[in-house]
Amino acid sequence: MANIHTPIPNLKLNDSNSIPMLGYGLGTAWNKTGDKSQLDQTCVDTCKLALGMHYTHIDGAEMYNTETEQGKAIKESGVPREKLFVTTKVDHNVGDIPGAIKASLSKLGLDYVDLYLIHQPWFGKGQGGDPAELQAAWRQMEAVKEQGLVKSIGVSNFLIEHLSAILETAKIPPAVNQIEFHAYLQRPELLAFHKKNGIATEAFGPLTPITRAAPGPIDEYVAALCKKYAVNPSEILLRWCVDQDVVAITTSSKEQRLSDYLRAMTFKLTPKEIEEINELGKKKNYRGFWAKKFADNDFR
């Protein structure tokens, strides 16, 4: 296996911190569904493998029940803390964010995380993203940042209406919104809103066109690009994010794929190639996550 050590570029956030543009996730395939108290050693070992390959951005969440594995992998990797970018997210304890971050830090064995996100906006009494409840939660996010428990604060799965609600009262604007983003869910209005408000976009599910949503209209063109750049489709899709200033969060349980993904850092797509993927991608709409929160034809 090629030992690729191409530095992963950083994106500057609106609070002056920097985020590595390729992240390794401890959700989806790693989500703990059985006994939550049992350590998943495979998850620890694979995360250590990723850290050994110079992935420095590790994306976790309270909801995944893998913060203990995330922390153990970080500790055992021996990578200095300041070289890492660690994310976690609050979901079921969103009513007590100071308590939630302390519990997460304890599981992670860390003094701070680099990025703390509200996992989704559909919480509270109405389960519908009530503006007052979103604003109250955001005030707590600002407080834990001010206490130094988290370096940057942001959100995940927020739509324009949710972002607008918190921006109305925020002292500190969200640094990022982590959303499902790929060629079959391009969300141009949301990305334009992010850009206008200095909010960075993080993509989860970036490989959806070749996994959950395959086959599809971009396949043939992506295959041609694979020949041109001598890479796999996954690297074209990750690069498609990075070349649009979008941070890509992926994952794998396989050493070969983790190594392959890093090839996405070795080339650049041309603006014309990005446009062509976008045009072909518009022929299909697909949402793989949180679909129950949306009407069938709603691809905002």
Ligand SMILES: NC(=O)c1ccc[n+]([C@@H]2O[C@H](COP(=O)([O-])OP(=O)(O)OC[C@H]3O[C@@H](n4cnc5c(N)ncnc54)[C@H](OP(=O)(O)O)[C@@H]3O)[C@@H](O)[C@H]2O)c1
């Ligand atoms: N904020 C949110 O609500 C949210 C939601 C979802 C995800 N996330 C975050 O984003 C991370 C990545 O999400 P994702 O898993 O959807 O990312 P993804 O990058 O779209 O997909 C990665 C998955 O695809 C599989 N894969 C890769 N190449 C493949 C191929 N050529 N053929 C078939 N399968 C292939 C991998 O499985 P193998 O193990 O077989 O390689 C891995 O499980 C998560 O771990 C989590 O941290 C956040």
